[in-house]
Amino acid sequence: MSFTTGGSRWLDVGLATSARGIATCGEYLAATTLTLSLQSSGAGGRAVAGVLLAATLPLVVLAPLTGRLADRVDSRTLLVGAGLAQSVLCLGLAYAGHPLLVVCLVALLASGLAVTQPVLSALVPSMVRAVDLPRATALNQTAGTLGILTGPALAGFLVGGFGTRVPLLVGAVGYLALVLAGLLLRTRRGGARRSVAIGEGVAAVESAGVGGSAGEQWRLRRDPLLVAMVATLAGVIAAIGAINVIEVFYVRETLGASASVYGLVTGAWTLGVLCGAWIFARLARRFTDDGTLVQGGLLLLGGCCLMVLASVTVPAALLLVPIWLLGGICNGGDNVFHTVVLARRVPEAARGRAFAAVGAAVQGAAMVGYLIGGLLLEVTAPRPLIVGCGVAGLLVLLGFVVPVRRAVLAERARVRQVAAGAGLTTSVAAG
Template sequence: MSFTSDGSCWRDVRIAAAARGISVCGDLLAATALALALQQAGAGGLVVSALMLAAVAPIALLAPVAGRIADRADSRTVLVLAGVAQAAICAVLAFVSSPALIIALVAVLACGLAITQPTLAALLPSMVRREDMARAGGITQTATNIGALIAPALAGVLVGQLGPRVPLLIDALSYLSLVAAGLLLRTRRRSVAPATVLVRWRLRDDKLVTAMVVAVAGTVAGVGAINVIEVFFVRETLHSSTTMFGLISATWVAGALAGAQLFGRLGRRWTDPARLVRIILLLAAGCCVAVLAASGVPNALVMVPLWFAGGVCNGGLNVFSGVVVAERVPVAARGRAFAAMGSIVQVGGMAGFLAGGPLLELFAPRPLVAAAGIAGLIAVAASITPVFRADSSQREKGPSQAAEPGVSQPLGDSVGA
């Protein structure tokens, strides 16, 4: 599916991964700093929840528009303009105190994220050969997880010592990494087809990718409620300290970091999308089993190896889902594909997030942890039959028909000088 025919451009992979990791670190740094600042200013849970929703809702809502921008516009132009705009917005955020204005600016900031994420994701397959896609995805996920691992601790220290303004100004600088990436990357996506022509591609037309995305979104929705329940489970049910809670939260990210490295290397010889989707289902089930097992732990320390194992599965799932999209989707529609996948997964995460709060008012945390794991396993089980049906349908059509779900139009993907 239009991978580079030359040698893989690892220089570009590392530049893109670094930009992604730095910007993710900045995103989480700003979100944590703003949440802490609002809480210290006396804002209630509804205001903090609105802030979190403002940070993710545009990614889900703007997927159709963002995907088309990623597919039709010059990737260099998108990264430079979006990076500059996000840096400016974040700099303004550092000097704003009104909760309503903060939430509005965070939503605008997330609009830029909704565009840059599919743009960078669609660039990656054009940088590497097919057999190197899993390794490249592992490098990108590693950088992303390192950023996610550093940000919360860094935000806590900076807000405690210097207040929220400094973290937000640092976040503004982090967005300049996107500008640097746009200028330094040799790989570019530039549409050379007429502006009125667009590859006919829809997610529901590819049953294999659809089943994979639904399984991942369902798992995220089921397990996503843990993000709300976890703090009450660790602090109140298991009677552990805030330090232990921080350790447990960081352990899942550390596991995802290890999983990205592990499966990025193991996946070098695995390029068959149907096999990868079956592995993704197993990894999604592994995440759910870790959560389900945690519901029976006698103390918080036992959660550490379980959360690490769940994170490893999470890291592998992220790597392989990117490989499947790169293999199955025509090159000129990759931006829309990655945007659609991100949108559906974000909706699943928001559903879990919204369900967790009300359920805590009705039930104790321990049974809710078990219910979250079971809900995720049900979503995985419901996806098994569609995945095998899609695989059978692909084999009946033959590789040539299954590989090109849309009518491809030329899109300029250039690698190297």
């Protein structure tokens, strides 16, 4: 669970989170542009689901490789190389015409994300003290959320005013933020062991890939609390993930909204994520018990599912904004909780693999939702499908209540045993 020694490096946190925000804006700008393009051209749910799957599959398939890369290869090399490649690929998307070429380029673009995502996620905890982790996590979530918030809204306005090429060119520029961050960040992971000056002190940045280290021995399946947390998160995402495919048809066809309104509605959930990250970061600092955070995440996921259900009651698209805002607040809180739990419980040298593994579980679950949504949209209207998503999500949560509770109780019993053993050792030493 190694964090930085000495003071937290907030300048590095700012650089890393800014890069994430700008690059994320580029990603969602491109994704929303392609989604709107397909919908406007008369493509059905299968086509939209196909692009979403191409953007997700590499995150799942490449996770074992990219996680190890994040732990073993210099983070600067990975950020600069992947950022340049993604910029070139997005530039290619702006001029790609054939649907198959578009899908291939989207898949390659996602392969770059599969590299940069665990690199940045693992870097941030190495920049701060343990007590500052919730705040740094909230900053990281804020940057990503602002990117997600800005990307779809910007895509809606740019597509409406300039067509599809201009927003994709803007997205290509956004990926260069990763290159700049890679060159400027003082905190580095992977490769040879490094030291980073902090004021008058020096903080060691641990190297991954040392044989026999705690990082090499770490496995997600050996931590029942993490397994319960990740399984719950993945299960809910699989249940309600179809909403990502259904939303564009629900907002634009069922509710008759414009591309600009669609961007506004999509951005409302993301704005909620931003607010939720800061609201619940304050709470996360107060809880040293990981089990409390995991159970809190369970309740927040329930809030997400309830907001999905509530969305079918609106007669106009703009009324989705407050509902999506509340759902996003719950989403942002859960993001902070599970990120803090993961960073606390995983050795520093294994964080790249840990974040990649969790990302793969989440993205794999999302793929299930995309497939379900794409197939069912061919035979069913959007509104009843959204009802099915919300109900399925709540049922999944109910199914995980008992396993999560058991994992939390087992974890608390283990902590008590460790504390009792430490107390006994201290007493013997004093005697």
